[in-house]
Amino acid sequence: MRLFEGTPFDIPPKCDLCGRLDSECICSAKMKARVAPEKQIATLRLEKRKKGKTVTVICGLTDVANDLPEVLTKLKNACGAGGTIEGDSLEIQGDHLRRIREQLTQIGYRVK
Numbered sequence: 001m002r003l004f005e006g007t008p009f010d011i012p013p014k015c016d017l018c019g020r021l022d023s024e025c026i027c028s029a030k031m032k033a034r035v036a037p038e039k040q041i042a043t044l045r046l047e048k049r050k051k052g053k054t055v056t057v058i059c060g061l062t063d064v065a066n067d068l069p070e071v072l073t074k075l076k077n078a079c080g081a082g083g084t085i086e087g088d089s090l091e092i093q094g095d096h097l098r099r100i101r102e103q104l105t106q107i108g109y110r111v112k
């Protein structure tokens, strides 16, 4: 029983994501765990790999809170480079700090 149930002040709880009533919500548990990009801070750094290769590593965006495959695809396209998901971080081959910062900011993430 909710407070004000059955009165004009009774506002049924709605889902923040799809805007439907909680009872009609179509969001999966995974979607509900998502966090708005504006509330997340991505950290960028360069790492040296074997054979002197450089990769740009993006940390701070977890797999639970984000659609990492989608973010990775955007970054790969923007940089024209390959990349992978390593647990809760993304790796893009090469030094793409500036472009990745631009892309993440465009999506709405805060970047350190």
Ligand SMILES: [Zn+2]
Residues within 6 Å of the ligand: 015, 016, 017, 018, 019, 020, 025, 026, 027
């Ligand atoms: Zn929903």
